[in-house]
Amino acid sequence: MPELYIVRNSPIHRLDARLKVIFTLAFILSLSLTPFRAWAAYILFLTITLSIALLSRLDMVTLFKRALLALPFALAALPLIFSTALPHSLWINLSGFQVSISPEGTARFASIALKAWISVQAAILLAATTRFPDLLAALQRLKVPAVFIAISGLMWRYLFVISDEVSRSLRARSSRSGAASASLHTGGSLFWRARVTGGMAGSLFLRSIERSDRVYAAMLSRGYTGELPTGDAMPFSRTERGILVLGILLLILLWLLAILSGG
Amino acid sequence: MLLSSNPMHIPDGFLSVLVSLGMWLISAVIIGIALRKTKDELGEREVPLMGVLAAAIFAGQMLNFSVAGGTSGHLLGAAIATILVGPWAAILVMTSVISVQALLFQDGGILALGANLFNMAIVGVFVSYAVYNLLLRLFKKQPWGIFAAGFAAAWASIFIASLACALQLALSGTSPANITVPTMGAIHALIGSGEGLITTGALFFLLATRKDLLKLGEASPTSNKSILIGGSLIGLTLVVLSPLASTHPDGLEWVAEQNGFIEHAKAAAYTLIPDYAIPGITNPALATIAAGILGGVIVFAVAYGIARAEKRTAQQESLQE
Numbered sequence: 001m002p003e004l005y006i007v008r009n010s011p012i013h014r015l016d017a018r019l020k021v022i023f024t025l026a027f028i029l030s031l032s033l034t035p036f037r038a039w040a041a042y043i044l045f046l047t048i049t050l051s052i053a054l055l056s057r058l059d060m061v062t063l064f065k066r067a068l069l070a071l072p073f074a075l076a077a078l079p080l081i082f083s084t085a086l087p088h089s090l091w092i093n094l095s096g097f098q099v100s101i102s103p104e105g106t107a108r109f110a111s112i113a114l115k116a117w118i119s120v121q122a123a124i125l126l127a128a129t130t131r132f133p134d135l136l137a138a139l140q141r142l143k144v145p146a147v148f149i150a151i152s153g154l155m156w157r158y159l160f161v162i163s164d165e166v167s168r169s170l171r172a173r174s175s176r177s178g179a180a181s182a183s184l185h186t187g188g189s190l191f192w193r194a195r196v197t198g199g200m201a202g203s204l205f206l207r208s209i210e211r212s213d214r215v216y217a218a219m220l221s222r223g224y225t226g227e228l229p230t231g232d233a234m235p236f237s238r239t240e241r242g243i244l245v246l247g248i249l250l251l252i253l254l255w256l257l258a259i260l261s262g263g
Numbered sequence: 264m265l266l267s268s269n270p271m272h273i274p275d276g277f278l279s280v281l282v283s284l285g286m287w288l289i290s291a292v293i294i295g296i297a298l299r300k301t302k303d304e305l306g307e308r309e310v311p312l313m314g315v316l317a318a319a320i321f322a323g324q325m326l327n328f329s330v331a332g333g334t335s336g337h338l339l340g341a342a343i344a345t346i347l348v349g350p351w352a353a354i355l356v357m358t359s360v361i362s363v364q365a366l367l368f369q370d371g372g373i374l375a376l377g378a379n380l381f382n383m384a385i386v387g388v389f390v391s392y393a394v395y396n397l398l399l400r401l402f403k404k405q406p407w408g409i410f411a412a413g414f415a416a417a418w419a420s421i422f423i424a425s426l427a428c429a430l431q432l433a434l435s436g437t438s439p440a441n442i443t444v445p446t447m448g449a450i451h452a453l454i455g456s457g458e459g460l461i462t463t464g465a466l467f468f469l470l471a472t473r474k475d476l477l478k479l480g481e482a483s484p485t486s487n488k489s490i491l492i493g494g495s496l497i498g499l500t501l502v503v504l505s506p507l508a509s510t511h512p513d514g515l516e517w518v519a520e521q522n523g524f525i526e527h528a529k530a531a532a533y534t535l536i537p538d539y540a541i542p543g544i545t546n547p548a549l550a551t552i553a554a555g556i557l558g559g560v561i562v563f564a565v566a567y568g569i570a571r572a573e574k575r576t577a578q579q580e581s582l583q584e
Contacts (some may be wrong), residue, residue, distance in 0.1 A: 004367050011572050028374050032280050044561055051569050069369060070274035073299065076432055077277065079442045112437060114374075116276030123275070123369045147298055147310065152359045154314025154319065163322035164316075170325065191460070194336065197328040198464010201338055204326070205347060205465065206473055208319035216311040226307030250564060257557045262398070 004127045009134040010058040013128045016240055017138035023247050026128045026186050028119045034113040034258035041258030042118065048250075049121040056129045067120040074113045080105040092210075132156050141233050148226045154215075162208060270385045271421075271428055271451070272364065272379055275372030279435035280370040287432065289376030293385050294358055300351040313352060320344060326461065334459020341387030341424075342395070343419035343462050347469075347476060350490045351390040357384035378431050382424040386497055390423045391416035393494025409470065409477070410463045417462035418455040419498065425451030426501045 012020075031045050053060050083101060128134075133153065140149045175197065216224075236244070278286075301309050301460030320340040327337035340360070344353040361379055364370040371379045382398035395416035427449035468474055 006583070024371065028275050028372070029280070031277065032278075032374055036552055040558055044558065044565075047562070047565055051565055053279070053421045055416045055569060055572055061389050066369075070276075070372075073277065076438045076443060079439050080437070096293075112276055113331065114276075119275035119372060119374075120369050123365070127369065128369050135366065145295075145298055147302065148294075148355070148359070151313045151317060151355060153361055154310060155317040155363065157320055158315050158318040161524070163325065165457075166322045167323050192459070193328040194457070194460030195464040197326055197336075197338075197356050197465060198461045199468040201323055201326050201343065201461055202465035202468030204319055204323050205343065206465065206476070207317070208315050212312045212315035215315060216308055219311060224307065226310075228310070242304045245479075246568075249563065253557060253561055257561065260553060260557065 004124075004132050006058060006128045008057045008129075010056045011131070012052060012125075015129075015243075016234075016236065017130050017134040019128055019236070019240055019244055020126055021135070021138050021142060022244065024122050026248055026251050027122045030255045031115055031119055031122075031134070033255055034115070036108045038111075038258035038261050041254055042111070042114050044254055045118050046121075046215045049118060049125060050252075052125050053121075056125065058125070058128055063121055063124060066124055067117050070120045071113065074109070074116065077112045078111045080112075104152055111256065124145045146228070153228070158211070158215075162243070165207070166200075166204060169204070218226050271383060271425060272361075272371030273392070273428060274369075275374050277372075277435065277437050278431060278561075279373050280374075280376055282431055282435045282572075283374045283377060285377075286381045290377045290380040290385060294354060294380070296355040297351040297358075301355055304349075305352065308354075312348070312361065313355050316348065317356045317363075320356060321360050321363065328457075328461070335459060336454070338461045339383070339387075339421065339458055340381060341414065341420045342391035342458065343465055345388050345391045346395060346413065346416070346462075346466070350494075352387050353388045355383050357388060378428075379422075382431075386427050386501075387420040387424045389490055390495035390498045391420035391494075392490050393492075393498060394419045396491055397495070411465055413466040414463045418452075418459040421450065421451050421455035421458050423498050423501050426505045426514045430501070430505065448505065451515040505535040518527065528542075 008101075027045075027048070034041050035146075049063075052059065053063050079103065082105065130138075133156075136149050138155050140146060266309045301313070305312065311363050320343075323340060325337075341353065341357050344356050347353075348356065358380055361371065361383055362376060365373055365376045365379065395412045398412035399408060399413055402411055405411075426444065429438075429443040430440070432438040432443050465478070
């Protein structure tokens, strides 16, 4: 499993996780609030993610590439280009087919794809510069219910153990040619393959439920009373408050710019 | 593997802010109820069971089997979680899985997380609970009843959730309903079959090894009647609404236009600035100039900020050496 936190010694890594969470949320919210065709503002939003990547000493090419992850979803917005409902449709004759291309629709599609790409970058930056336990602690201090934090924390702890288990069972299946298709005369029919995979899933859940019993017993023996201990909440220092206010102010300025320049 | 983008995890930027925030509100309320209910039901055992099971669902999404032409069926898990631990607990398990996927693996957006939770954790669980229980009652006598009910529940959870997802996209004005609804529905009818087959296989295994576990979800029938009704209602509404929306997309588009939050916000900003800062900004040339100045100030601020921060780090590093 890819470790998403990237160890670096940078001011962004050292920043309070709460601050990073708030800023990421505000960033994505203000980017979402920008109108279509605010190209200048999009470029400035991109400069912010770029600068933060630079400050965190992360590799920008990897960041941009990983952020492309959201783009397959852009297919959902693709019909906008051919929309006939939007004004100024160009009609293009493609060997008998009449295809309408709407410049307005194309601009909207490009805006949506760009905004999605930049938003994913912001989310990647948060995950790459913040350790998951710190992120959870920050979320708890930002009033996310404690039970939910405890569940997610425990899940994170066992995720690697259990995904190793899954990899082992997948390896066992392929070593018995169980994954091959029926045309190779090794595996069985589609239903047979589905049943084998279902059996693997069933045994995974069974083992996990049994594991949770052992985990619970171990927790009880260490004095678990239904509440997980949490660290002390440190108030924001003056510099941190300053950074937060400046950052939000910058986002508001950017949003105003987008509204003035977009349409 | 865990980074494969799923066609149902909506990234940020595809939903309008109004739809995103509305979905956040609905999801937060229902997850809040689920938190209270599971605390009553499971007590302090809740955290370890939910946590380990969430990890299992997360990792279990790696399990796949080849279907045809390079495509593969794989597990998403809402139905099997519902059958194993009951609806309220399943909502919490799926919520953890989907939130961590969004926060750590960027599978699905952060602002769009509310909508993703609604589709996959809430609609998915409610619908599979309703379908599973209704069919189980219907096929009570048959030995294959539990498998048929499991398959249908898993298939319906994926299919109906995809309809909800398509309607949210249409409501946001991102995608016309007459294209999105049939496409999303068709793709997920197929994905749902894979989910259904694996869920059935899992039930086959669990029935042979730990029959008692399959009873757990029905532990408190009184409190779950609301979910039975709620799940049926959600399913029926979406199934009826989607074809309507896709044959009469004008209605939805009208809503999307009314939803034009941005346009209202734009008008607000135009009235804000002439009153307070630069009078007569209604002139488009002046607006452009103002935008240019604003842009210049922002670029300068960012550049200055970076330079200062870099300088400070460099100083700190030289001090450490």
